[in-house]
Amino acid sequence: MHEVWIDAILGSWGRDDFDDHVTFGCRVGPVAGSPGPAATLVNGGEVAGDSPxxxxxxxxxxxxxxxxxxxxxQMVDLILERDALVRRHLVGT
Incomplete structure (x- = not known):
């Protein structure tokens, strides 16, 4: 089993104002005591640049x-359920 890192920006779109944007992050992968992959909240956007x-x-x-x-x-669940590339990387199927 591999791991996947997901960042998501939540906020209003369609304008040049990013004041209400927040970035979450998580790691999905093996976790001690879990038979399958588990999602763990991490610092959001840690490897991303400083763009507003x-x-x-x-x-x-x-x-x-x-x-x-x-x-x-909910976004993480949707990605894991529907994105075949992410799922294939994570669990190999």
């Missing part, structure tokens, strides 16, 4: 209490 489009890059701690955390997990 990322808005506020949330630390893991900030992300855990952020009101949009559930939306981020």
């Amino acid at each position: 489009i990322f808005g506020r890059k949330l630390s893991r701690e900030e992300g855990l209490t952020h009101p949009r955390l559930a939306e981020f997990w």
Whole structure:
């Protein structure tokens, strides 16, 4: 089993104002005690540049209490369920 790192920017789109953007991040892969891959919240946008489009890059701690955390997990679930390339990389099928 491999691992996948996912960053997602949540906020308003279609304008040049990024004030409401927040970036979450997670790692999906093997975790001790879990028979399959598990998702773990990490610092958002850690390897990304400093472009304003990322808005506020949330630390893991900030992300855990952020009101949009559930939306981020929905996006992660959608990617893992529907993106064949990501799934193939993660579990080989």
